[in-house]
Amino acid sequence: MNNFTFQNPVKIIFGKGSIAELPNNMYKGEKIMLTYGGGSIKKNGVYDQVKKALEGFTIIEFGGIEPNPDFDTLMKAVKICREEGVGFLLAVGGGSVIDGTKLIAAAVDFKGDPWDILAKGADFEEALPLASVLTMPATGSEMNCNAVISRRATKEKFAFGSPKVYPVFSILDPEVVYSIPKRQKANGLADSFIHVFEQYLTDDIDTPVQDRWAEGVFKTIIETAPKVLVDNPPYNACANYMWAATCALNFFICPGVNQDWSTHMIGHELTALCGLDHGVTLSIVLPGTMRVMRKEKKAKLLMFAKNVWGITSGSDDEIIDKVIDTTEKFLQSLGIKTRLSDYNIGQDIVDEIYNRFKTRGVELGEHGIVTPEKAKAILEDRL
Amino acid sequence: MNNFTFQNPVKIIFGKGSIAELPNNMYKGEKIMLTYGGGSIKKNGVYDQVKKALEGFTIIEFGGIEPNPDFDTLMKAVKICREEGVGFLLAVGGGSVIDGTKLIAAAVDFKGDPWDILAKGADFEEALPLASVLTMPATGSEMNCNAVISRRATKEKFAFGSPKVYPVFSILDPEVVYSIPKRQKANGLADSFIHVFEQYLTDDIDTPVQDRWAEGVFKTIIETAPKVLVDNPPYNACANYMWAATCALNFFICPGVNQDWSTHMIGHELTALCGLDHGVTLSIVLPGTMRVMRKEKKAKLLMFAKNVWGITSGSDDEIIDKVIDTTEKFLQSLGIKTRLSDYNIGQDIVDEIYNRFKTRGVELGEHGIVTPEKAKAILEDRL
Numbered sequence: 001m002n003n004f005t006f007q008n009p010v011k012i013i014f015g016k017g018s019i020a021e022l023p024n025n026m027y028k029g030e031k032i033m034l035t036y037g038g039g040s041i042k043k044n045g046v047y048d049q050v051k052k053a054l055e056g057f058t059i060i061e062f063g064g065i066e067p068n069p070d071f072d073t074l075m076k077a078v079k080i081c082r083e084e085g086v087g088f089l090l091a092v093g094g095g096s097v098i099d100g101t102k103l104i105a106a107a108v109d110f111k112g113d114p115w116d117i118l119a120k121g122a123d124f125e126e127a128l129p130l131a132s133v134l135t136m137p138a139t140g141s142e143m144n145c146n147a148v149i150s151r152r153a154t155k156e157k158f159a160f161g162s163p164k165v166y167p168v169f170s171i172l173d174p175e176v177v178y179s180i181p182k183r184q185k186a187n188g189l190a191d192s193f194i195h196v197f198e199q200y201l202t203d204d205i206d207t208p209v210q211d212r213w214a215e216g217v218f219k220t221i222i223e224t225a226p227k228v229l230v231d232n233p234p235y236n237a238c239a240n241y242m243w244a245a246t247c248a249l250n251f252f253i254c255p256g257v258n259q260d261w262s263t264h265m266i267g268h269e270l271t272a273l274c275g276l277d278h279g280v281t282l283s284i285v286l287p288g289t290m291r292v293m294r295k296e297k298k299a300k301l302l303m304f305a306k307n308v309w310g311i312t313s314g315s316d317d318e319i320i321d322k323v324i325d326t327t328e329k330f331l332q333s334l335g336i337k338t339r340l341s342d343y344n345i346g347q348d349i350v351d352e353i354y355n356r357f358k359t360r361g362v363e364l365g366e367h368g369i370v371t372p373e374k375a376k377a378i379l380e381d382r383l
Numbered sequence: 384m385n386n387f388t389f390q391n392p393v394k395i396i397f398g399k400g401s402i403a404e405l406p407n408n409m410y411k412g413e414k415i416m417l418t419y420g421g422g423s424i425k426k427n428g429v430y431d432q433v434k435k436a437l438e439g440f441t442i443i444e445f446g447g448i449e450p451n452p453d454f455d456t457l458m459k460a461v462k463i464c465r466e467e468g469v470g471f472l473l474a475v476g477g478g479s480v481i482d483g484t485k486l487i488a489a490a491v492d493f494k495g496d497p498w499d500i501l502a503k504g505a506d507f508e509e510a511l512p513l514a515s516v517l518t519m520p521a522t523g524s525e526m527n528c529n530a531v532i533s534r535r536a537t538k539e540k541f542a543f544g545s546p547k548v549y550p551v552f553s554i555l556d557p558e559v560v561y562s563i564p565k566r567q568k569a570n571g572l573a574d575s576f577i578h579v580f581e582q583y584l585t586d587d588i589d590t591p592v593q594d595r596w597a598e599g600v601f602k603t604i605i606e607t608a609p610k611v612l613v614d615n616p617p618y619n620a621c622a623n624y625m626w627a628a629t630c631a632l633n634f635f636i637c638p639g640v641n642q643d644w645s646t647h648m649i650g651h652e653l654t655a656l657c658g659l660d661h662g663v664t665l666s667i668v669l670p671g672t673m674r675v676m677r678k679e680k681k682a683k684l685l686m687f688a689k690n691v692w693g694i695t696s697g698s699d700d701e702i703i704d705k706v707i708d709t710t711e712k713f714l715q716s717l718g719i720k721t722r723l724s725d726y727n728i729g730q731d732i733v734d735e736i737y738n739r740f741k742t743r744g745v746e747l748g749e750h751g752i753v754t755p756e757k758a759k760a761i762l763e764d765r766l
Contacts, residue, residue: 001622003398007552008391014639015386170392208603209627216595236589239384243639244592252635256626258395285696307744 001207001256003182006142009336010143011169014243016235018173019046019133022053026167027129030087035077035101044179046135050092053307059085066276068150068271069100071115078107083130089130091167094184095191098132100149101160101167104301105130118149118158132267133171136180138188138279140249141193142170145362157272172246176229177238185228185241186334187279192219193331194282198261198303199254201290201365204299211303213253218308220244225334231342262364263289265374274345282337283331288378289370290324296369316363340382350379356359384590386568387728391634393526394552397626399618401556402429402516408552413470418484419446419684420476426753427562428520433475443467448476448479451654451661452483454498461490461497464511466760472513474550477567478522478574482530486514491755501541503533510547510708516554516756519563519664520625521571523578523632525553533655538714540655555629560611560621568611568624569717570662576714577665581644582637584673585749587682594686596636601691603627608717645747646672649758652736657728666714666721671761672753673707721750723765733762 013021026032034050041047051059062077080086081104091101105127107114116122116123134142156181160327177185221244226236249254267281276284294301296340298316305311305323314322331338340346355366357372364370370378396404409415417433424430434442445460463469464487474484488510490497499505517525524530529544584599604627610620630636649672650664657665677684681699685730688694688706697705714721723729740747740755747753753761 001400001557001618001626003401005394005396007394011388011390013388013640015384018386041625090578174384206623208623209599209630210608212602213596215597217593219595220591223684236384239639243384249388255395256622 001205002258004256006251006255007163010141010167011098011252012246013169013173014172015239016153016173018171019049020053021171022050022133023057025131026054026057026090027033027088027168031058031060031085031343032088032175033060033077033086033104035089035091035093035097035104037063037065037067039063041135043093044135044176046092046133050090052131055165060086065097067096067101069096069103070356071103071118071149071151072148073208074100074103074152075107075114080156081108082101086225087128087374089128091130091132092135094136096132098134098141098167099139099149101132102141102145102147103132103149103160104128105165105205106160106162109332111362116223117160121158121160124162124164127162129168130165131169132167134242136184136188137245138191140192140246142167142172143246143250144248146266155267155272167168172242172324174235174238176243177233177241182229182335186336187277188192188245189221189225189241189334190279190283190331191230192248193218193287194263194312195248196221197217197286198254198264199257201297201300201304202258203296204303205258207257210253210255210257211248212307215304215307217244217248217253221248222330229245229334243296252352256281258302258366260289260365262370262378263373265362265364268377270349272344273349274343280336280343283334283336284340284382285329285378287338288381290327291381292374292378293365293370294320295354322370338382340379346383347380350376350383353379384588385641387632387639390546391526391549391659391757393550393633395526396552397555397559398622399556401554402432402437402552405433406440409437409440409473410471411416414441414443414468414717415471415473416443416460416464416469416475416487418448418476418487419444420448420450422446424475424518426561427518429475429516429559432507432575433473433516435713437523443469443679447454448480450479450484451480451531452486452487454501454532454534455536457483457486457532458497459629460487460489463574464491466761470511470513472696474513474515475518477519478524480548481517481524482522484513484515484534485528485530486532486543488548489543489545498534498630500543502539502712504543507545507547510545512551513548515550517561517625519567519571519617519723520628521574522562523575523599523629525550525555525698526633529606529632531651534753538655540651544653557621557625557626560624565718566611569719570660571628571718572604572611572624573662573666573714573719575631576601577646577669578631578670579604579636581647582606582640583640584680584683585641585643586679587686588641590640590728593636593638595690596630598687600627600631600636600713601687605691605713608713612717630675641749643672643752643753645761646760648745648747649736649761652739653728653732654734656735657726658724663719663726665721667765668761669714670707670711670721671764673685673710674746674764675757675761676753677703721765723762730763730766731766736762
């Protein structure tokens with residue numbers, strides 16, 4: 001096991017009716033910015049529940065944060081925060097709204113160009129406190145300190161992370177899942193599934209608690225997916241999906257292990273260049289990562305095959321072929337197409353991504369083993 | 384899944400050489416009380432490492448905290464804290480030292496009789512900040528907000544818990560395991576193993592992430608135990624044992640599930656009345672809890688048999704008999720004797736414990752199903 005430091009201070013308020021707990025957890029006396037997305041919260045009743053819970057608080061609304069939140073949109077919110085003296089941010093939405101709100105929090109008191117936080121990893125001295133009401137289980141943003149931000153103007157998508165942008169609290173009411181469209185649930189399931197991969201499918205350095213916890217989240221997502229993807233899913237399925245998605249990226253499964261994240265970084269480029277949904281990009285890239293990096297990840301691929309899918313018969317190579325195929329079929333069972341050609345994406349985009357990585361000198365994956373050449377091979381496997 | 388609130392703010396600094404991180408994490412400018420136990424830290428080098436790391440800090444030492452820390456001993460530390468204006472407590476030791484330090488933290492500014500915190504569950508407004516350097520993986524106290532305190536004068540042992548006594552940080556260097564005597568390692572393994580039971584062996588309310596995480600800790604303890612119990616255990620085994628013991632009681636496996644804790648409460652009485660080691664009392668009681676409560680815990684006993692031990696053949700009753708036997712044999716494999724008669728404890732002590740529970744009106748276990756009569760039956764099963 002590697003040495004590690006772990007601290008996750010987020011307070012989780014989980015369960016049926018938990019939005020009513022909002023006022024007991026809010027900072028009193030601060031001007032609050034309520035951030036949200038395209039307005040689905042006004043259709044599914046969450047907006048009304050939040051507004052009712054926050055009666056008596058001073059609230060400025062900022063809606064319209066896009067999926068893959070746009071830097072320029074978020075800078076408008078930063079301007080309002082500065083002008084109005086906002087002291088607390090409440091994100092009501094999915095990962096995009098929460099991620100976007102983290103950037104707002106970091107940028108309000110930042111002296112330079114906030115884009116540097118993303119493009120140059122610039123440090124920021126303080127951030128506004130933020131909290132969330134989660135409406136879409138997927139990214140784990142409600143219980144971590146990471147965010148991914150897009151800039152449509154330059155077709156770029158970058159991540160940043162800092163303990164300063166952990167939500168103070170997050171409210172997780174599984175009943176929000178009832179009204180999520182099937183396509184978004186599929187994306188959320190794929191996203192959380194592949195978050196676990198990034199922290200598991202590396203080298204085996206003898207970390208049995210972490211590995212088994214990762215496998216526990218894998219298995220829960222696999223068995224919960226068909227229960228959640230129907231109309232009117234049962235409450236328990238929604239609750240297990242929601243908690244699994246949070247546990248997929250709240251750092252509980254990764255202390256002391258090596259991590260990959262190359263599938264995500266390659267996927268981010270597909271979103272930036274072609275506008276594909278995040279969960280879709282991951283579902284396209286993952287089988288390629290598994291195949292191209294099969295030697296380096298052999299021990300974990302065999303562990304995954306045995307402990308998650310019960311695949312044990314055949315030679316090591318046959319088992320690995322089988323588990324890559326099984327994993328891709330699982331992603332397809334969510335209703336996601338897993339080939340670049342399904343989205344009319346061809347070699348030109350592959351070359352563009354290769355050139356971007358080459359120019360930036362990017363080396364991805366555990367120990368930098370996913371070179372630009374490997375990333376190209378991964379994408380070519382998915383044509 | 385039940386509704387739940389979860390928040391665990393403890394910072395964990397884990398790994399080889401991590402004691403050197405102490406000064407970077409200490410509150411500056413406060414007078415520090417360094418608490419420890421019977422002096423084993425002076426033999427194994429931890430004391431020297433801590434003192435070296437804290438050069439330049441103002442330190443008052445308070446040694447001599449017993450295994451099963453005694454209330455009267457701890458009150459002496461409270462008196463010194465008040466007189467000297469101590470502002471920060473650093474526990475260097477195992478669960479007993481950390482638990483005792485939590486009571487010191489809670490008692491220093493408490494207006495009434497601090498025993499009320501234990502015997503009457505009295506609330507306390509504030510606690511001194513505390514941190515720990517763990518020298519003995521077992522209780523999980525380094526990453527939770529609970530403590531168990533004994534009072535030898537009245538042969539009583541009670542628990543208390545409050546978010547106010549979470550350690551600010553805990554340093555976990557697995558190298559401390561090298562010098563722990565075998566009997567203490569056995570107790571620690573049994574203790575952490577049975578912590579998982581208390582949060583798992585209840586009713587099955589469809590919580591797959593939590594159940595699988597519990598099973599992951601079970602399996603890690605089972606396979607790590609023989610590696611750790613030798614002289615000069617390998618570093619990885621020490622690290623996995625240490626992290627498993629922390630994860631057995633840091634609340635990561637129990638959000639939204641029902642909990643039992645009857646084995647602990649019955650075990651506490653055996654320690655209070657007969658002076659048995661904590662891990663020993665749990666190892667004695669657990670097979671009785673499994674047998675006497677087999678109907679109520681049937682679903683989870685079968686899940687445990689299948690997922691942890693791979694026992695699936697036979698009728699349900701045969702499987703349950705087999706898994707109780709297997710579990711008791713595992714505890715015996717640690718070198719722990721698991722019958723009351725092994726310790727010359729007979730029916731009179733069983734009757735005394737029954738009378739104590741009856742007088743206090745205690746109903747233990749999930750939903751209070753372990754009545755004083757059931758507790759008596761559990762103990763009689765272990766004669």
